[in-house]
Amino acid sequence: GAGVSQSPRYKVAKRGQDVALRCDPISGHVSLFWYQQALGQGPEFLTYFQNEAQLDKSGLPSDRFFAERPEGSVSTLKIQRTQQEDSAVYLCASSQMTGLNEKLFFGSGTQLSVL
Amino acid sequence: DQQVKQNSPSLSVQEGRISILNCDYTNSMFDYFLWYKKYPAEGPTFLISISSIKDKNEDGRFTVFLNKSAKHLSLHIVPSQPGDSAVYFCAATWGNNNDMRFGAGTRLTVKP
Numbered sequence: 001g002a003g004v005s006q007s008p009r010y011k012v013a014k015r016g017q018d019v020a021l022r023c024d025p026i027s028g029h030v031s032l033f034w035y036q037q038a039l040g041q042g043p044e045f046l047t048y049f050q051n052e053a054q055l056d057k058s059g060l061p062s063d064r065f066f067a068e069r070p071e072g073s074v075s076t077l078k079i080q081r082t083q084q085e086d087s088a089v090y091l092c093a094s095s096q097m098t099g100l101n102e103k104l105f106f107g108s109g110t111q112l113s114v115l
Numbered sequence: 116d117q118q119v120k121q122n123s124p125s126l127s128v129q130e131g132r133i134s135i136l137n138c139d140y141t142n143s144m145f146d147y148f149l150w151y152k153k154y155p156a157e158g159p160t161f162l163i164s165i166s167s168i169k170d171k172n173e174d175g176r177f178t179v180f181l182n183k184s185a186k187h188l189s190l191h192i193v194p195s196q197p198g199d200s201a202v203y204f205c206a207a208t209w210g211n212n213n214d215m216r217f218g219a220g221t222r223l224t225v226k227p
Contacts, residue, residue, distance in 0.1 A: 042119070042206075045215060091159075093158070106159045108156060
């Protein structure tokens with residue numbers, strides 16, 4: 001596609017609900033990243049995929065957070081039993097090659113509000 | 116542990132003048148630095164980068180300066196245009212580390 005696409009654009013969840021956030025990276029991009037951006041802060045790393053392999057999940061804040069990219073393209077970030085502190089913008093980014101010296105292409109994000 | 120800091124949350128400049136956005140870092144392992152620009156309701160977009168082996172990189176109106184001894188980098192925009200009004204994020208990484216660290220951002224407003 002022309003860019004990184006994320007859906008939904010906005011998600012409101014009741015505390016305790018499970019949510020699933022989708023990311024369609026740029027076609028052919030090997031690397032895919034998920035970031036969490038709290039209000040007034042910069043993006044914070046959550047997890048990294050190289051094709052279908054999740055090579056780094058050190059940024060996931062708890063075991064309620066789970067990400068997958070089963071076919072090496074579309075990725076889903078799942079948050080179980082959402083809490084109010086999970087409220088943030090979740091950004092997905094992709095890059096053509098591996099390694100962080102490749103510039104990242106970001107989606108517009110999913111704004112999650114947990115009530 | 117905020118390893119990348121942008122201490123000015125906002126900056127306002129007049130059209131045609133220079134905009135200087137600053138960024139400080141604490142991790143001496145960082146060897147690659149990037150600036151991203153973000154418009155409302157959009158994701159950040161890559162603007163310019165610099166490797167630690169350089170002290171300056173220029174791309175059109177945008178120049179990034181790196182002072183390794185001071186652990187400081189800056190983004191200069193000359194001349195500033197109203198379309199440059201956005202939030203600018205400084206980011207840093209090292210080696211093949213997947214964890215790119217971002218600053219909190221500086222909101223630039225360029226007044227016509």
